[in-house]
Amino acid sequence: xxxxxxxxxxxxxxxxxxxxxxxxxxxxxxxxxxxxxxxxxxxxxxxxxxxxxxxxxxxxxxxxxxxxxxxxxxxxxxxxxxxxxxxxxxxxxxxxxxxxxxxxxxxxxxxxxxxxxxxxxxxxxxxxxxxxxxxxxxxxxxxxxxxxxxxxxxxxxxxxxxxxxxxxxxxxxxxxxxxxxxxxxxxxxxxxxxxxxxxxxxxxxxxxxxxxxxxxxxxxxxxxxxxxxxxxxxxxxxxxxxxxxxxxxxxxxxxxxxxxxxxxxxxxxxxxxxxxxxxxxxxxxxxxxxxxxxxxxxxxxxxxxxxxxxxxxxxxxxxxxxxxxxxxxxxxxxxxxxxxxxxxxxxxxxx
Amino acid sequence: xxxxxxxxxxxxxxxxxxxxxxxxxxxxxxxxxxxxxxxxxxxxxxxxxxxxxxxxxxxxxxxxxxxxxxxxxxxxxxxxxxxxxxxxxxxxxxxxxxxxxxxxxxxxxxxxxxxxxxxxxxxxxxxxxxxxxxxxxxxxxxxxxxxxxxxxxxxxxxxxxxxxxxxxxxxxxxxxxxxxxxxxxxxxxxxxxxxxxxxxxxxxxxxxxxxxxxxxxxxxxxxxxxxxxxxxxxxxxxxxxxxxxxxxxxxxxxxxxxxxxxxxxxxxxxxxxxxxxxxxxxxxxxxxxxxxxxxxxxxxxxxxxxxxxxxxx
Amino acid sequence: xxxxxxxxxxxxxxxxxxxxxxxxxxxxxxxxxxxxxxxxxxxxxxxxxxxxxxxxxxxxxxxxxxxxxxxxxxxxxxxxxxxxxxxxxxxxxxxxxxxxxxxxxxxxxxxxxxxxxxxxxxxxxxxxxxxxxxxxxxxxxxxxxxxxxxxxxxxxxxxxxxxxxxxxxxxxxxxxxxxxxxxxxxxxxxxxxxxxxxxxxxxxxxxxxxxxxxxxxxxxxxxxxxxxxxxxxxxxxxxxxxxxxxxxxxxxxxxxxxxxxxxxxxxxxxxxxxxxxxxxxxxxxxxxxxxxxxxxxxxxxxxxx
Numbered sequence: 015x016x017x018x019x020x021x022x023x024x025x026x027x028x029x030x031x032x033x034x035x036x037x038x039x040x041x042x043x044x045x046x047x048x049x050x051x052x053x054x055x056x057x058x059x060x061x062x063x064x065x066x067x068x069x070x071x072x073x074x075x076x077x078x079x080x081x082x083x084x085x086x087x088x089x090x091x092x093x094x095x096x097x098x099x100x101x102x103x104x105x106x107x108x109x110x111x112x113x114x115x116x117x118x119x120x121x122x123x124x125x126x127x128x129x130x131x132x133x134x135x136x137x138x139x140x141x142x143x144x145x146x147x148x149x150x151x152x153x154x155x156x157x158x159x160x161x162x163x164x165x166x167x168x169x170x171x172x173x174x175x176x177x178x179x180x181x182x183x184x185x186x187x188x189x190x191x192x193x194x195x196x197x198x199x200x201x202x203x204x205x206x207x208x209x210x211x212x213x214x215x216x217x218x219x220x221x222x223x224x225x226x227x228x229x230x231x232x233x234x235x236x237x238x239x240x241x242x243x244x245x246x247x248x249x250x251x252x253x254x255x256x257x258x259x260x261x262x263x264x265x266x267x268x269x270x271x272x273x274x275x276x277x278x279x280x281x282x283x284x285x286x287x288x289x290x291x292x293x294x295x296x297x298x299x300x301x302x303x304x305x306x307x308x309x310x311x312x313x314x315x316x317x318x319x320x321x322x323x324x325x326x327x328x329x330x331x332x333x334x335x336x337x338x339x340x341x342x343x344x345x346x347x348x349x350x351x352x353x354x355x356x357x358x359x360x361x362x363x364x365x
Numbered sequence: 366x367x368x369x370x371x372x373x374x375x376x377x378x379x380x381x382x383x384x385x386x387x388x389x390x391x392x393x394x395x396x397x398x399x400x401x402x403x404x405x406x407x408x409x410x411x412x413x414x415x416x417x418x419x420x421x422x423x424x425x426x427x428x429x430x431x432x433x434x435x436x437x438x439x440x441x442x443x444x445x446x447x448x449x450x451x452x453x454x455x456x457x458x459x460x461x462x463x464x465x466x467x468x469x470x471x472x473x474x475x476x477x478x479x480x481x482x483x484x485x486x487x488x489x490x491x492x493x494x495x496x497x498x499x500x501x502x503x504x505x506x507x508x509x510x511x512x513x514x515x516x517x518x519x520x521x522x523x524x525x526x527x528x529x530x531x532x533x534x535x536x537x538x539x540x541x542x543x544x545x546x547x548x549x550x551x552x553x554x555x556x557x558x559x560x561x562x563x564x565x566x567x568x569x570x571x572x573x574x575x576x577x578x579x580x581x582x583x584x585x586x587x588x589x590x591x592x593x594x595x596x597x598x599x600x601x602x603x604x605x606x607x608x609x610x611x612x613x614x615x616x617x618x619x620x621x622x623x624x625x626x627x628x629x630x631x632x633x634x635x636x637x638x639x640x641x642x643x644x645x646x647x648x649x650x651x652x653x654x655x656x657x658x659x660x661x662x663x664x665x666x667x668x669x670x671x672x673x674x675x676x677x678x
Numbered sequence: 679x680x681x682x683x684x685x686x687x688x689x690x691x692x693x694x695x696x697x698x699x700x701x702x703x704x705x706x707x708x709x710x711x712x713x714x715x716x717x718x719x720x721x722x723x724x725x726x727x728x729x730x731x732x733x734x735x736x737x738x739x740x741x742x743x744x745x746x747x748x749x750x751x752x753x754x755x756x757x758x759x760x761x762x763x764x765x766x767x768x769x770x771x772x773x774x775x776x777x778x779x780x781x782x783x784x785x786x787x788x789x790x791x792x793x794x795x796x797x798x799x800x801x802x803x804x805x806x807x808x809x810x811x812x813x814x815x816x817x818x819x820x821x822x823x824x825x826x827x828x829x830x831x832x833x834x835x836x837x838x839x840x841x842x843x844x845x846x847x848x849x850x851x852x853x854x855x856x857x858x859x860x861x862x863x864x865x866x867x868x869x870x871x872x873x874x875x876x877x878x879x880x881x882x883x884x885x886x887x888x889x890x891x892x893x894x895x896x897x898x899x900x901x902x903x904x905x906x907x908x909x910x911x912x913x914x915x916x917x918x919x920x921x922x923x924x925x926x927x928x929x930x931x932x933x934x935x936x937x938x939x940x941x942x943x944x945x946x947x948x949x950x951x952x953x954x955x956x957x958x959x960x961x962x963x964x965x966x967x968x969x970x971x972x973x974x975x976x977x978x979x980x981x982x983x
Contacts, residue, residue: 598818610928
């Protein structure tokens with residue numbers, strides 16, 4: 015199988031000063047050719063099929079895709095928390111600051127998880143342990159990784175809760191998750207994730223379950239924290255408005271593969287893959303009057319039975335014979351802009 | 366958030382979800398060696414229950430005082446006759462034959478009481494879950510009360526009033542275990558009650574009875590049957606205990622429990638009298654429990670994948 | 679929380695009263711106890727005399743009232759068999775049963791939870807299947823048969839422990855082992871499935887992402903939340919232990935309440951039966967209440983209502 019090319023150093027537009035810090039060429043996180051599959055009695059589910067992306071300091075990388083595109087499984091593989099069995103990481107490499115994480119001993123990985131790479135999840139209330147107080151769960155991080163005493167950890171937890179703007183932090187630290195609203199729970203998760211000043215924060219659809227106004231608040235908070243700490247954020251979402259707001263670079267995923275990578279401007283103004291174009295068209299616009307909502311015809315493929323060649327071809331208006339047999343390789347469209355489509359030039363022209 | 370398994374990857378290209386057929390259930394069950402053995406054993410027991418007259422080498426009540434307490438594998442008195450594979454009891458009766466006829470008794474008692482308590486419990490649970498309110502309160506209080514009460518004690522008390530014997534035992538076992546079915550049925554009724562399809566049925570004007578029988582009951586059949594299988598195992602054990610203590614079936618019936626009790630005083634001299642019937646009970650109950658446990662794994666989509674895949678890694 | 683405890687105590691009291699009433703009813707239904715006492719062939723007049731003496735010819739409501747007030751005072755009548763008051767007889771045997779029960783519980787509960795957790799950590803491994811089969815075996819065995827087998831193998835052949843009578847470790851170990859087998863089976867199964875169910879929940883994935891080792895995830899987070907159904911099952915098992923105690927005490931000749939109950943039932947000694955049932959149910963009610971309180975404490979959602 016042909017290796018897709020690794021995306022080169024991105025041009026960050028948010029924090030130019032941090033750009034110089036990584037001047038030695040090292041990336042924060044480097045994912046290459048990642049493959050994850052799930053072995054079930056109905057067949058092998060190919061969830062992730064050769065994914066590459068890179069994250070640098072101070073940068074927000076958005077992973078955009080539908081349900082089932084493999085975006086969540088991919089980052090779980092980065093953290094090493096794919097449920098195995100039935101899931102298996104069958105190929106690829108994950109490098110954190112140059113150190114290979116795949117194949118690392120479990121206890122080493124445990125030190126990195128939560129500490130250097132932290133993760134927050136979609137339904138915050140469900141992802142907090144219902145049996146322990148919020149304060150206890152935050153201080154657990156501190157006691158575990160930094161060896162703080164109970165009192166010190168509790169103090170720091172309250173500080174963290176303050177930092178994420180949870181009112182009455184001192185009292186609320188003794189409350190249980192079910193006593194918080196969704197937005198507040200998400201803040202708690204953020205506090206937990208940030209407790210040890212991680213270098214990378216992976217946010218898996220953090221705002222999908224929240225109201226729009228709360229969503230804005232949470233994203234604003236993340237943005238501020240990123241400016242303070244210079245951490246890299248991987249934001250997984252299917253919501254384009256969120257991406258437009260905060261992302262620096264975007265990775266578009268379909269059927270477990272990366273179909274397009276680029277900066278936020280490139281993706282929005284010059285999409286070079288039919289799927290990306292389709293996604294852009296799906297967003298209703300206020301400035302144009304249209305009779306129908308646009309959709310991408312068809313449905314996502316069954317990962318047990320992926321189509322040969324380009325996985326998108328059954329739904330693509332530009333599909334040709336070559337697309338049915340040959341899997342497209344990522345080709346360079348422009349500076350740090352890549353697309354995995356045989357006919358990306360036509361896509362660019364058509365848009 | 367997509368996770369494991371094929372469920373949340375949307376429809377297949379053909380647009381049809383896969384269906385698990387009964388054949389697949391059976392194949393799945395047999396794929397596990399222990400479950401397969403359990404099923405085979407149960408079939409054997411069932412055959413011996415039905416065809417006891419044909420299968421048993423001896424008449425279970427015919428005594429032969431010359432052959433008292435013979436150990437297993439004793440050759441028969443008359444040449445050419447079937448040997449006493451499992452020995453004889455204090456009255457010279459062949460143990461294997463008594464075991465086979467005993468299977469009939471135990472299974473009969475187990476199945477009948479399970480049927481009665483299952484029906485009773487399901488109906489009460491359904492009513493409690495469907496109508497809620499006072500009906501629910503009353504029934505659940507009764508359930509909680511009886512659940513906490515040692516069933517043996519209750520059974521013995523009732524037997525005291527009724528007197529021992531076959532029908533008393535069935536009656537007693539039936540009224541002692543209806544609560545587990547009631548709880549299960551109520552739980553499922555409560556869950557289904559809130560589903561859209563029940564609401565739709567109501568809006569369409571279906572009567573309560575129709576909703577209960579046509580819509581709720583078929584969905585609950587599976588778990589209740591599995592519960593029933595488990596219960597039969599427990600009831601066989603229960604009957605054995607009652608007979609052992611002298612309150613259940615009476616001699617000369619060949620109940621497994623009675624056989625064990627009869628062998629108690631000969632424990633050091635004729636160990637097989639008490640040991641063998643116990644093994645019979647053990648293997649029967651074990652097979653039933655295993656079958657129920659595997660059935661549960663296979664019919665529950667959440668557990669099914671894991672259970673089926675366990676052999677292959 | 680205190681309101682909850684008070685409510686539970688009141689509930690327990692109500693249940694006790696109901697139980698007593700049921701016992702009363704059963705006692706009257708069982709049949710004429712008088713003939714048992716003075717012989718089947720006794721003359722009718724004599725029978726009536728004794729019935730008057732025992733107060734059995736009074737209207738039912740009077741009998742009921744007398745029964746209930748007596749019971750609450752701790753007087754449950756006189757045994758037909760020994761002609762002594764029944765409650766002291768029962769209470770005298772109570773410590774033996776409690777002793778046996780406690781030893782059994784100490785044997786069973788920690789072991790069961792440990793087995794269940796181990797099985798849950800590695801589902802479908804050989805350890806899990808071994809534990810599963812053992813658990814299934816536990817619920818498939820009849821206690822009295824197990825008792826007899828243990829006696830046969832351990833005591834008669836090897837001669838290690840004592841097979842009957844009351845005393846210290848060597849007397850109690852066989853009965854306790856026999857009694858413990860079933861609860862170990864059930865509780866370990868329940869623990870295993872409860873923990874596995876917890877491990878499926880989203881917060882477990884998040885806990886792993888925090889850098890907790892698998893051990894910590896299972897034993898700190900999953901176990902605490904799984905404790906709720908486990909405790910419920912443990913509560914049910916108290917009834918099982920008492921159930922089994924009746925049989926086990928009989929086989930091993932252990933002088934506890936169970937053996938007394940069986941004797942009372944065989945002799946149709948009604949007052950004694952009433953007394954034993956009262957004490958047994960009392961024990962169950964109290965244990966359930968304690969467990970309920972523990973359960974409420976562990977489940978924060980209920981605690982803060």
